Amino acid sequence: MKKHTIEHQGRVIPFVLQRKNVKNINLRVCHDSSVVVSAPEKAPYDFIEQFVQKKAPWIINKIWQLDQKRLLNRDKKYNNGENIDYLGRQYRLTVIPASGREEVYLNQDCLYLLVRDSDDFARKEELLGAWFREQAEIVFHDSLDRMLALVNRHVQLDRPRITVRTMKTRWGSCSWNRQRITLNTRLISFSAEYIDYVVLHELAHFIYQKHDQAFYGFLSLLMPDWKEKRKRLNNVRG
Secondary structure, X not given: OEEEEEEEOOEEEEEEEEEEOOOOOEEEEOOOOOEEEEEEOOOOHHHHHHHHHHOHHHHHHHHHXXXXXXXXXXXXXXXXXXXXXXXXXXEEEEEEEOOOOOEEEEEOOEEEEEEOOOOOHHHHHHHHHHHHHHHHHHHHHHHHHHHHHHHXXXXXXXXXXXXXXXXXXXXXXXXXXXXXXXXXXXXXXXXXXXXXXXXXHHHHOOOOOOOOHHHHHHHHHHOOOHHHHHHHHHHHOO
């Protein structure tokens, strides 16, 4: 393996080049933000460098995402006794070595994590992340049902689809022309009233596309305390 660098808009991007018995050039950004490129034995270096250069914007964005993830989880070890936020409450994490199936479940005030290797941070993070996404799908659709019923007392809307994913700067977004609402997975940390606010905000965009007086007037009609909810969400957005 040889170390190389490219420069993109004043930023130096180091990468490791691995020559392998492969047909195509492959590039990946590892969990530690290092960049690894696998290329055929006979591929000219100039060609490989051009390939990496074209991928530079994607690489920078991926590294940014990983940095943000590490920042958000800088104090998280997912060990016994840690507090985990879920639907506006804190649950005590209980990690149990699993001899069989790995799983996550709630029981009273505890969030149980059954994992084969209790020292494997990446695996614990993966299991918890999958569980949170699964819960988000259920909770967010329930919220949509409630908020759509509220909106339909005034304006009839078709039920949009929901997409759940982690977003950098938004709690939610609306594609009104595609009949779709996208919600940030991290919303699952908050109680239902905050989730309802974000869902209602996005539903309102199916009626008013701009953040104008009519839009905010409609929000105030259906949820008079929406400003307080927005303020708290904005204070913790990362």
